[in-house]
Amino acid sequence: MFENRVLAENIKIHRKQNKMTQSQLAGRLYVTAQTISKWENGLSVPELDNLCEIADIFGVSVDALLRSSSRENKTMIAIDGGGTKTEFIHFDENGKILGRVLLGGTNPNLVGLDNAVSTLLQGIDLLHTNKGALCGIFAGVAGCALKQNSERLAKEIKKNYPQASVSVESDIHCVINSVRGLERSIAVICGTGSVVYANDGNELHRIGGWGYIFDKAGSGFDIGRDAICAALEYENGFAPASYLTDAVRERIGGDIMESFDMIYSKGRDYIASFSRLVFDAHSKGDKVAKEIIRKTTDRIAFLVNHAYKKYDCGNEVVISGGITSHREVLESMIYPKLEKGLKLMFPEFPQIYGACLKCMNISKIEVDADTFDENFRNYTADK
Numbered sequence: 001m002f003e004n005r006v007l008a009e010n011i012k013i014h015r016k017q018n019k020m021t022q023s024q025l026a027g028r029l030y031v032t033a034q035t036i037s038k039w040e041n042g043l044s045v046p047e048l049d050n051l052c053e054i055a056d057i058f059g060v061s062v063d064a065l066l067r068s069s070s071r072e073n074k075t076m077i078a079i080d081g082g083g084t085k086t087e088f089i090h091f092d093e094n095g096k097i098l099g100r101v102l103l104g105g106t107n108p109n110l111v112g113l114d115n116a117v118s119t120l121l122q123g124i125d126l127l128h129t130n131k132g133a134l135c136g137i138f139a140g141v142a143g144c145a146l147k148q149n150s151e152r153l154a155k156e157i158k159k160n161y162p163q164a165s166v167s168v169e170s171d172i173h174c175v176i177n178s179v180r181g182l183e184r185s186i187a188v189i190c191g192t193g194s195v196v197y198a199n200d201g202n203e204l205h206r207i208g209g210w211g212y213i214f215d216k217a218g219s220g221f222d223i224g225r226d227a228i229c230a231a232l233e234y235e236n237g238f239a240p241a242s243y244l245t246d247a248v249r250e251r252i253g254g255d256i257m258e259s260f261d262m263i264y265s266k267g268r269d270y271i272a273s274f275s276r277l278v279f280d281a282h283s284k285g286d287k288v289a290k291e292i293i294r295k296t297t298d299r300i301a302f303l304v305n306h307a308y309k310k311y312d313c314g315n316e317v318v319i320s321g322g323i324t325s326h327r328e329v330l331e332s333m334i335y336p337k338l339e340k341g342l343k344l345m346f347p348e349f350p351q352i353y354g355a356c357l358k359c360m361n362i363s364k365i366e367v368d369a370d371t372f373d374e375n376f377r378n379y380t381a382d383k
Contacts, residue, residue, distance in 0.1 A: 008042040010065045014058040015040075028057055074135040076363050077124055078355035080174045081106035081141035083192045084269045084322075086119060087352045090127035093135075093365050095372035097379035099127050107143040107193075108153070109211070110268070116141070116149075117156045124161065136165045136363025140174035140355045142193065145206060167362045171351065172197045172204065175320045177361075178347040178354030180369065184314035186307045186342075188300060189351075190330075191321035192272045194218035196303040198311035205311050208303045212268055217299035220323050224274035226292040228263070231256055242288045244281035248274060279326045293333060296323075300330075301337035308339050318345045349376060 015025050015036075022036040029036075029050055038044045046054060055062045073092040080087045088101040101123045108116040120139060128134050137157055144150040154168040175187040176199055187197045195209025212221045231248035233239040235256060251274070252259050263270065281289035304317055317338075324330060327346050335344060347353070353376060360367055 004042045004045060007045060007066055008040050010067075011036075011054065012040040014054075014060065014065070018058060025054075025057070029053055074133050074363070074365060075128070076136040076138075076356075076359045076365065077127055077134065078352060078359040079106075079120065079123065079137070079139035079141070080171060080350070080352040080355045081116070081120070081139060081144075082171060083107040083110050083142055084272070086123060086141075087350075088123040088127055089352050089356055091356060091372075091375075093367065095367040095375045097375050100379075101126050105269070106139075106141050108141070108149045109143040109146070113149065113152055116143075117153060120153060120157060121160055124157070128161075134161060134164045136359050136365065137161060137167075138355055138359035138362055139168045140171040140351070140358065141168060142171045142189075144168055145170040145172070145209075165362050165364075167358075169358075170204075173358055174351035174354040175318055175347075176204075176354065177357045178320060178349060178351055179316075179318050179345055180357070182314075182316060182318070184312070184316075186304055186313055186317045188304065188317060188319040189321045190218055190220070190296075190300060190319065190323050192220045192269060194222075194300070194321070196300075196307055198307035198313040200311050200313045205307070205313075207307050208299075217296045218303065219296075220272040220275040220321075221268055222299075223278050223292055223296055223323070224271045226295065227274045227278050227289075228252075228256065228271065230288050230292070239288075242281070243284050243286040244278060244289045244292075247277045247281060251277065275323060279323075279329060282329060293329060297330060297333040298337060301334050304334075304342065305337075305339050308342060315341050316343050316345055318347060320347060320351050349373075349380070 023033045026033045026036045039046055051062055051065065055065055073094065075090060075092045075098065078089045083105045086103045086106045090098040092098060103119050103123050105111050106116040106119050124137065139153065141153065144153065150168045154166050157168065158166045172187050172189060172195065175189055176185060184201045185199050187199060189195050193212055194215060196207040198205040198207065208215065208218065215222065227244060227248050230239065231245040234241050234245040249256065278289045278292050282293055307313060324346055331344060
């Protein structure tokens with residue numbers, strides 16, 4: 001049944017979307033601005049020929065003008081939360097990326113549960129500004145392999161967004177889902193921290209990931225710490241100077257021993273940031289840097305091999321995280337140490353992509369894979 005108010009509202013909506021004034025639309029139709037005003041207020045309706053012309057001007061069908069537009073696109077928010085930063089992506093059921101926010105770390109073991117909740121809700125609130133009905137929120141957060149952490153975060157999000165399907169799990173799910181079609185795999189995160197999971201198709205088995213105090217190697221923190229240690233050994237006369245030790249001392253601003261208070265106060269993320277100096281020194285042939293990276297890649301390969309031998313998880317190894325930006329170095333040094341047949345996979349997209357796919361799954365929304373991938377590729381290329 002035709003409703004005058006529906007047509008009136010749709011004319012107004014499409015006119016504004018096309019950035020036209022009532023006078024401009026009137027000029028295109030050879031009517032007065034007062035006539036447009038009457039149409040938009042439901043006081044009269046256009047003749048059929050005018051209705052067809054309006055549809056052509058707006059690039060829509062006549063049916064679209066007559067049909068209620070009250071249904072909003074369903075939208076979702078995917079979150080990849082780490083120890084250093086948390087990324088949020090807002091997208092709709094048609095695969096369109098609506099927005100992105102980048103905030104601080106949300107690993108509750110590092111920042112505390114209250115701070116993790118606050119940051120997650122801040123990111124969701126910043127993105128969800130009435131751009132459609134929010135039907136799903138998935139957060140893959142470091143430290144949420146612990147049930148009490150994931151349940152608390154999910155409860156707080158659900159309290160604020162009761163209409164949405166909400167799931168909070170370990171950030172390893174972002175990695176596992178970042179490559180489509182893998183029923184079984186070994187998933188590796190080597191960012192500020194590191195962890196390996198064996199996915200046998202039914203259960204996730206955790207290997208390593210003991211936290212920066214207890215882990216031996218494999219993360220940006222370990223690499224950065226070893227770089228500072230190398231510079232300390234030079235200062236104490238245990239080792240000769242190198243390109244890396246000079247770079248570390250230059251960044252700290254002189255004697256490291258005198259800068260301990262500053263280093264400790266800035267903490268884990270600051271120490272991890274020195275990993276960039278190691279890869280830079282490695283590219284210049286620095287032997288100290290090469291040894292530090294060898295130690296890290298030995299550890300990653302050891303954990304992957306252990307997962308492969310112990311669990312029926314296939315031979316595909318999906319590796320993600322901040323230090324994979326140095327893919328060529330990692331690949332060349334890890335591959336020779338892996339069990340025969342294992343295949344390293346560096347996903348095209350970052351971990352937030354896997355969070356998006358997981359979010360669609362919990363929301364029971366199907367988006368064409370090619371459409372979403374192209375939208376995601378184009379959107380992230382502009383960032």
